């Protein structure tokens with residue numbers, strides 16, 4: 001999978017993709033993330049990528065031309081499955097949407113800034129809009145990092161244990177069961193006996209029961225087939 005992120009503030013993303021799982025995924029050749037500075041496609045002498053809104057009003061608007069030039073150049077190099085605009089009014093990211101997008105080969109993630117982007121970008125260039133939650137961030141970069149992380153960790157081979165992404169919270173519609181590690185007894189705080197039993201069947205059953213119970217207590221809407229507002233798949 002290759003992800004190209006278009007941003008007016010690319011430095012915001014440097015450390016995120018230079019560390020840990022995402023870094024390893026890239027080193028192993030399983031994922032490539034390229035963060036591009038939109039200003040490189042600006043023809044303005046100050047390399048601006050924003051301008052005043054037609055009709056007046058507060059805030060600046062991201063301009064059409066650099067985004068169009070960037071997307072055209074990238075599309076000239078390979079074909080893209082989606083051009084995704086990160087937006088608080090997009091389709092809400094859920095595990096199902098992450099699963100769907102993780103099967104794609106090439107994605108462009110466009111990060112908005114300022115008061116918004118020229119609507120014609122959304123009309124003519126963007127194929128999908130994704131929100132990471134019902135709150136407004138000051139730019140799309142954090143959202144693009146969240147989406148990239150959620151997708152890349154699903155690629156087979158990225159996580160050490162081949163099954164670990166499948167056993168994530170939400171993959172089976174349940175939250176994750178509790179986890180423990182050594183010591184088995186810390187000043188009287190005990191690890192549940194069953195986990196020390198070595199009995200795989202009993203451990204699996206216990207984990208499933210715990211996951212169910214936790215889901216009942218914390219996220220009951222998942223059990224009612226609800227909570228899927230962020231789980232849209234293909235449009």
Ligand code: ADE
Pocket residue numbers: 086087088112130131132133134135136137138139140143
């Ligand atoms: N840009 C600003 N807020 C956002 C959000 N909640 N999700 C995606 N992109 C955004």
